[in-house]
Amino acid sequence: MKRKNNLLSIELGVLILLSSIVPAHAQSAGSTVVSLGWARIMPLSDSDPLTVTSIAGHPVNQVQAGSSGAAKSTDTAGIVIEHYFTDNIGVAVAGGYPAYLDLEGRGTLGKYGVIGKARPWAPQVILRYHFLPAQSKFRPFAGIGVNYTWFTNAQINNSTFVTQSFGPGGSASAHASSSWNPVFELGANYQFDKHWAAGFSFSYIPASTNVTLSGQTATGVNIVSKTKLQLRPITTFLNLSYIF
Template structure:
């Protein structure tokens, strides 16, 4: 009988233990992990100055990249947090596709760009503040800084010179979850959608080439967090 009571008590403690893992007003949360920016780009037709027209069917492309992601959050209340997304610089290959006829040789890798997408968000945690499982959703504003752009050697050989992308302001949305492993350590997973719009500019044959690009990436992150 005593052994049965002991087993029941230990089970009750194991179930109740996560209830001690609270998100409360004033908590500071730091998360770190692998973060992937996966552009779902949609571009206008490329405007070629040498032709003084858009080239129908031509597009700009961007590939994805994975870096170290960092989140810094402050719990303003038991259910509302303010979060800043940071990361080590992302690097993306920029390409051209769909150029027809005499310009088909311009298709392929154009160059490489780096970008940083700091994002400030307000998060809502709907669960009881003492629950171990903490799903959340948030909205925020993003600033994407494009820098350190450079042309590929093959693009330079084709006659391109210079490469530039405008910085971007846009809205961001996210959903995520934390699962408390202890009073302070948590597992984290999150998915974001960020509105990034930019104009790309290069030079070909002494004339400007322009394209408007909706980068609009999905951003995925998994990692660990620590609550102070």
């Protein structure tokens, strides 16, 4: 009887030890993890000087010396779905609800403040390598991937800028080009339950866009200006994850 009790105590101790180290649903081969959270997007932004390329259809290429612009920081909800193909390697698809990105004037355009805005769409596919064994609760990771960025609802919404650029009764619209970009990512997850984990990550995308500003005077004269806007967003993502 004493021997049986000793064996039972040993087995119980082993089970308790294993349960404290190995979550029932570790982030391992075959797991799928869905993460929802808050993303802070902080562009390292600037632009080339604004260049008037044509007036009434005639090329002019007049550089507006000292003019520039930059995208402002914004916040949005984010989602990441990752599938683990091995204990250490996963592929993540990341995106978010696209908040408007404000474009503010700088240099000679700084007096206008925010000149326009656009809604960016920037889904990402990222190959991740997770460090430490799958049974570890804390697992840092590094990732590299690809992003496609495009813009919708681009607009000029500063009436003072429009009036001073195209005269009383003038109007203006904007277009921003799309682009493919690499993605670089660092982060970590902490699994505190068999199904739940919390995570934090940084990502960087060296993105840029060509902005075309099309204006029209009250008399119908079309004026087209262009600039290259560097976005280069650093994004922090704080999230809560569910492990399937």
